[in-house]
Amino acid sequence: MTSSTMVSPDEEPIYTRKFWLAFLANVMLVTANTLTFRFAEFVKFLGGTEETTGFIVSVGLIGSLFWRAFLGPALDNFGIRRVWLLSTLVYMLGCFTILTTGEIGIQIYVGRILFALGLASMFASSVAHIQGQAPPNRRTEIIGTFGASGFLGMICGSQLGDFIFQVFPQSNLLYRILFGLTLALGATHAMVAALLTQGDRHDRPSESPPVYKLLVRYFPPKVFIVTAMMGLGFSVTMIFLTRYATELGLSGIRTFFTSYAITAFSMRIVARNWSRAVGRHQLIVYGLAGHALGQVALTFVTSEWHLILPAICCGFGHALLFPCVVSLGAGSFPIQYRGTGTTITLAAVDLGTTLTAPLLGWVIDTSGFHAMLFTVSGVLACSTVFYAFLTWQIVDDDVSPAEHRIRRPEPGKAVVAPVAGNSNGA
Template sequence: MSTSVTSESVASSSMPESADATPEPSIYTSIFWWSFTANILLVAGNALTFRFAELVNLLGGTQQLAGTIVSVGTIGALVGRLFMGQFLDRYGVRPVWATVSVCYTVGIALMILVPQLGFTMYAGRILFAFGLGGMFACSMTHIQDQVPAYRRTEVIATLGSSGFIGMMLGSQLGDLVLGFTADSFVRYWTLFGLSGSFGVVYLCIVLWLTRNDCHHSEHPQVSALPLLFRYWPGSVMLVGMAMGMAFVSTTVFLARYATSLGLRGVGTYFTAYAITAFCVRILTRNMSRKYGRHRMIVLAMVGHIAGLCSLCFVTHEWQFIIPAACTGFAHALLFPCVVSLGTEPFPKQYRGTATTLVLCTIDVGGVISAPILGSVIDHIGFHTMFLLAAGVIAVVDVVYLVATFRMVDPETLPNARPAVMVQPQSPATAQPLPTQTLSETSHDAGKAPQRRGNPSDVTCCR
């Protein structure tokens, strides 16, 4: 059998597809925008609780005790979330998402309706932390299931940008409440009450968003820890823990730092943080496909180091802008890369457990660091705390750089994106042959042209 092909067919097979290519469906559907709105409410509500350390101080506690309560709450939440991932994989997103949303609201109610440093404060913090982390995990799991694998980093980045809007709104609203209330329980009832109200609205959006969801589990369920050991994501988990330390340094202790300096509040910091992070996130949402997620992580960690160090030089409120810009830049790059890389080794049927485990590593970093950083503040001062956190993050950054220096990110490879579909041409128009070997061309000469890739086949990214 002849293996020759005509010059016309070869030329046709090498012609670009752009003329007849069908545009890829947009990932920014109504589902995405409702998730975007819900995430704004969630982060705004969480930002209103950034005065938790001051609430503990009002009740007679120390910074170390505030860090201990945060750690105990996070540990309890971590234990619950180890099982939550399995429930996500078994029962689907809807029932789990609704349950953790209720836990969030109930936790806030316990902390503020029974204001004492006893069992209810710890129980409320556990429910709050479990609910908050679960809401983020369910949101990320749900949105990742709506898009092809090679666009997961992009959709996580874009959805996460809503959090920066929420952070800006929540911090400004918190400073507004501070301006109209005295330093009493009324202030914290207002702050935490607004946060709980946002949680109720969030729950309503979740129930509406998932009203048509159905879930059929056809795979055996495996507990979280065996899955983690089987599909260990590598050194990116260490980066997640460093992120947790950076978050604790600002979300738990920064408000108290501002008070110690005699400043009005932290609205300037979180507004600058949110604006910077939002702009960077939107501008860099596709950058992972060009430069790779490993490089982006190394660069982002430098931003955290610079931001924490520069907090030591703040004496006026406007000077929060520089450290906020540095840490906002870091957060914008880090979060989608860490979540995407951390969940990548896991099969799709275990996506819920994978997302939960990756987010748990961030909380583990907070659990370990919160009481240590709080103790450093009580015995030495805020500046030493910021420098200690920056030093630990610098060590992690160097370790990660060495561990991934020769690694190639799959998202940067040419075959990481499926081929674009080609519309069939009319019978009167000569149809180009698919790209094939010479023997395949002659063997299939009488067959209809085939697509060169299946847009739904995303296994090349695994």
């Protein structure tokens, strides 16, 4: 990994100029990505269906998943700076390809694939970079605080997207403005990333095992359950919610995503140290339960303000899940393979969306939105109970020594206090 991201002793501050530059870059990237939550409207405008949208998005994610097999080793071998900046070029090319699409055809698929490749690589690069700014026992905290920037971007993107749809009628011009702004924000993100990583020196690992060997050796299997459920939830909120709102005759989705983001941002600040008090596994149970309740609450929506309750539930869940999952998944890899670990963890979330988006689109086309929402909430509820059963005896390395004394240890393990050099997150 890049040498500038290696951590110093625990007492050194983690919220430095580099952290806040990365925070700003992520605000811009998530603002851009939130604008594309209107992609389903674009597909409908071109004559597609909900299933078509799910299929196009899945094709893009499959492309990004295939690329992840090379992305992790690329981060480890070539450094964060090179991969990050190259990713922004791929992202911008994808935005331009979508921007100039006029029909459902090969071009929109190519554009979505390039967009997904670039976006996945940009997120992986930024998360891999930020993890190195803190010692292991504060990694969950810094990931959570950094992730709060995404919720600010979500507010900006949802407000801006709804404003564009209110000002401009359905036309090619509307979508050119939408995706043009997405491209411009990506370009600005690239400039900040270049400044952020200027002067970085990269040390290649002495050996580069195949990704599948690293996956089998280090990635915690239990985390796959959570990433799949996160991907399922994102299929609803980030792909089909805009069509659900249109079906209900609502003016847009900004009420949902603004409430979602405010809740998640607030929870990230309030709960930034919770992992050291109750452990990451317990927070994951709370997060999955929040998502399950949010999906059920969406079925009762009849006016725009009704979106607030499901948004609060889903925002609560997202705030707790993401830092815990990234910390457990990526943190289980040695530092020299942290890029691969981060990539695998984020890819696992995308895999959940890839597998579920076409299925949810089919359910919507055949049985309606409510059937889809009840199905998703049921699956999430069952997964919550199952994960709680799997992890109820596990003592998390993040938990402080005082808490270790009152929690039951994982069967077959001795209870030890966490140390700064321990990067094993599960």
